[in-house]
Amino acid sequence: MRATIATWNINSVRLRVELVAAFLEQEAPDVLCLQETKSPVDKIPAERFAELGYSHMAARGEKGYNGVAIISRIPLEPLGHEDFCGKGDARHVAARLPGGVALHNFYVPAGGDEANRDTNPKFAHKLDFVAEMADWGRGLDGPAIAVGDLNIAPLEHDVWSHRQMLKVVSHTPVEVEAFEAARAAGGWGDVTRADISPEEKLYSWWSYRAKDWALADRGRRLDHIWARGGAAAVPGSSRVLKPWRGVEKPSDHVPVIAAFELG
DNA sequence: ATGACATTAGCATAATGA
Numbered sequence: 199m200r201a202t203i204a205t206w207n208i209n210s211v212r213l214r215v216e217l218v219a220a221f222l223e224q225e226a227p228d229v230l231c232l233q234e235t236k237s238p239v240d241k242i243p244a245e246r247f248a249e250l251g252y253s254h255m256a257a258r259g260e261k262g263y264n265g266v267a268i269i270s271r272i273p274l275e276p277l278g279h280e281d282f283c284g285k286g287d288a289r290h291v292a293a294r295l296p297g298g299v300a301l302h303n304f305y306v307p308a309g310g311d312e313a314n315r316d317t318n319p320k321f322a323h324k325l326d327f328v329a330e331m332a333d334w335g336r337g338l339d340g341p342a343i344a345v346g347d348l349n350i351a352p353l354e355h356d357v358w359s360h361r362q363m364l365k366v367v368s369h370t371p372v373e374v375e376a377f378e379a380a381r382a383a384g385g386w387g388d389v390t391r392a393d394i395s396p397e398e399k400l401y402s403w404w405s406y407r408a409k410d411w412a413l414a415d416r417g418r419r420l421d422h423i424w425a426r427g428g429a430a431a432v433p434g435s436s437r438v439l440k441p442w443r444g445v446e447k448p449s450d451h452v453p454v455i456a457a458f459e460l461g
Numbered sequence: 462a463t464g465a466c467a468t469t470a471g472c473a474t475a476a477t478g479a
Contacts, residue, residue: 209478210468234478236469262469263477308479320477349479362462368479405479406466416463418479450467450478 207451235265297460304346335384356419386424393436
């Protein structure tokens with residue numbers, strides 16, 4: 199069967215439950231992976247999603263921060279989570295899809311302001327987290343999809359100005375190096391950039407602070423879809439849904455989508 | 462060229478985002 203999978207940093211699932219509902223109705227992905235749900239699992243409005251046919255969920259949450267959820271209209275077999283960096287935070291959750299492909303939903307730490315692991319513990323956490331993703335990925339076997347807010351824009355055209363972003367957390371060389379190492383270690387392919395030329399500017403996040411986010415268009419591609427081990431993306435199926443940044447009370451991220459043959 | 466904004470917890474303001 200063919201299934202479409204979307205990833206979206208929603209910046210509070212409770213505040214934006216009707217935005218998620220509108221997305222499910224209009225785009226109708228088979229599976230939606232959310233990050234920054236900022237909600238305990240039992241407070242996620244799962245009934246609202248079930249009303250729309252999305253009756254399956256695998257989620258982890260904490261009060262106020264982080265939080266990841268996989269909501270689906272096709273069955274999910276929960277696969278638990280990895281506790282990256284041993285912090286017990288809600289930054290990863292996994293589930294198996296029909297046909298056997300494992301789906302991993304990540305929220306990588308933002309990393310704070312200063313790109314220095316010795317003086318900024320948040321940056322150290324981010325680098326350690328991505329290094330653990332590499333170790334974890336090395337041990338994987340079988341087909342898998344990894345999605346989420348990875349909080350790193352690896353390519354030159356994943357940011358509005360490569361030159362001006364080199365010292366800004368999310369595009370520093372040390373982060374990009376760690377990101378590429380994690381991607382390669384797991385044998386992951388960048389599904390989105392296989393479909394949309396790396397020569398083309400492509401963003402999934404725009405700051406709330408800009409006076410006019412669309413006019414300035416100073417975005418970053420922080421949200422990713424990766425596949426490995428024979429998980430087969432449908433060529434040309436990738437989309438980054440920029441219009442969702444322009445709605446009333448938007449998230450600062452937009453959904454990223456791809457379709458897969460689940461076998 | 463950085464913006465000076467959004468969200469949560471909890472009830473003022475601090476922490477966090479990136």
